[in-house]
Amino acid sequence: MFYLYFALQYFLIVLLSPIRWTVNLIVRNLWEPYKFKKDLFNQSPDLSLDLLKEEAKKIHENLKSNIENIKNRGDSAKFVSIWWVATRDPDVYNLLKSYVSNGKFYRKPGKTTRKSFSGDMLAGFLYALTEMWFSRDLDNDKQFAEELIKAFKASLFE
Known part of the structure; x- marks a missing residue:
């Protein structure tokens, strides 16, 4: 039973690790945070x-x-x-x-x-x-x- 559990864990690691690495690389290199407009933080003088x-x-x-x-x-x-x-x-x-x-x-x-x-x-x-x-x-x-x-x-x- 232990060997079956070990084989399942090994299979999941081998299968899911490349997917995790790919998503990690995409998120690190392609994601950019939202840039606010500069006048958003300026208070209007009429307020x-x-x-x-x-x-x-x-x-x-x-x-x-x-x-x-x-x-x-x-x-x-x-x-x-x-x-x-x-x-x-x-x-x-x-x-x-x-x-x-x-x-x-x-x-x-x-x-x-x-x-x-x-x-x-x-x-x-x-x-x-x-x-x-x-x-x-x-x-x-x-x-x-x-x-x-x-x-x-x-x-x-x-």
Whole structure:
């Protein structure tokens, strides 16, 4: 049995070594790393912190004007969570709270759908909850905290 194993190993070495050497030579001699364009790393003079803040404010206002559309579209708890953490806007906070009611997490606020609350939505929601925990926002909103506790108990233990 040992001789059979030894013969198999010898055969594989003899067969595969030239292939390995050929690939090694090709990669060493023909491969060139990607060269970046030099102006890629030059900062544009029209980019400043004030302009970036102004652009972020425009984006926030645009999103806020479409908040009902975002709410009714569904499957956006992850986005809303990140949006709330970035802006701390009270309207976005109310939208985030609407995903939890009656001891359940909803894909669309207040509506039962065929699909359940997905994992990426839960990940985004937990990100916002972690931020609320460390900033003590959950202490200020006892009703939402109790609703969260009911929803987690229902999803974990029932």
